Amino acid sequence: MNRRIIAVLAAVVLAAVGAGAVLLYVRSADNRAVAGKQARTVLVAEKLIPAGTNGRALRDGGYLRQTRMPAETVPDDTLATVEGDLDALVTTAAVQRGQLLMRTMFGTAVNRSGLAIPDGKLAISAKVKSAVFGPGAVRAGTRVAIFYTYTPVAVGKLDEVSGSGLERGRDVNNVTRLLMTDIEVISVGAAAGEGDGEVARPATATTGGGDVAITFALDQRQAEILAHATALGGLLNVGLLGDSSDVRPDRGVDNGSLFGKAG
Structure with missing residues (x-):
């Protein structure tokens, strides 16, 4: 009996010593990692x-x-x-x-649903075409680039939006350009239909098919740009950003440069 007790005690002591050795090794590894820094x-x-x-x-x-x-x-x-x-x-x-x-x-x-706005930002919602990203791809915390498709006021005046919405026709020229980038998504919901009186029905991720309402975290200038673009008509799309995404403002693409060099 005494031998068994001694064996058990020895095993406990060895286990404690082993655990202590592991802790000392981990701590020493941390110390080595920051040594000289x-x-x-x-x-x-x-x-x-x-x-x-x-x-x-x-x-x-x-x-x-x-x-x-x-x-x-x-x-x-x-x-x-x-x-x-x-x-x-x-x-x-x-x-x-x-x-x-x-x-x-x-x-x-800011509300009972748990919607949170980063410090110094505004929460602005807009209807976005969902055909360019998969279901559930855009969610709270995602960072995106926002693209805008519009009709310019005249040929050669790509910087001026017509204000009559996105026109279509054989002789109508439309443009798609980067509106802003590195924008944080706060929430995503199903877009309300025409006349619903609401921006979105509650949802946590895109469901695929149709439009979605995305709430973005924007500073004042960005909020003004997005609100104005939405009021003018046209279409908004978003592109998901990765750690190495290279997105820069340019002249965009119009009907005449879709298969060639952007203007």
């Missing part, structure tokens, strides 16, 4: 953080862990702690496990 404490998502999570819930819910990283590799707005001023704000999109927590991820909840 200025280190900075940052917060990392320990698990998925849902959109609409406020600062208090982050502190109390075990969502985060602190770690040390070389300062030169960390974005300036990365957080080291969740201060009290974030209690009144919420995450504007889901934060994936292992992702750094940044100040720009928070906004103000």
Whole structure:
């Protein structure tokens, strides 16, 4: 009996020693990673953080862990702690496990549905053609480029919109150009039909077929541009941006340059 007790105790001691050795190795690995560099404490998502999570819930819910990283590799707005001023704000999109927590991820909840607007931005909705992207591709947190198809006021005046909507006809020239880029999507819903009196019916993702109403986070100038473009008529499309997407303003494409060099 004594031998069994001794064997069990020995196994427990060895397990504790092994666990301690692993912890020491991990810590030493972290130290080696920042050796010779200025280190900075940052917060990392320990698990998925849902959109609409406020600062208090982050502190109390075990969502985060602190770690040390070389300062030169960390974005300036990365957080080291969740201060009290974030209690009144919420995450504007889901934060994936292992992702750094940044100040720009928070906004103000503005309605009961949990819609959140990033600091300094406006929420502007517009009807967008959905034929160019798949179901569910555009959702809260997606960053997009917005393209506008319109009829210019006259031949050679591509910078002036006619104001009579998107005209069609054998001799009508239309233009598609980049309106703005690197725009954050706040929410996506099914577009209301003509005369419904609403911008959109509640939805969380595109369902394919027909138009969708997308709510964007815009600054004042961008909001003015989008509102004016919508009032003039024409069609809006969005393109999803990747980390290396290269999108720049240009003269766009018209009927005469669709298969050739853009004007």
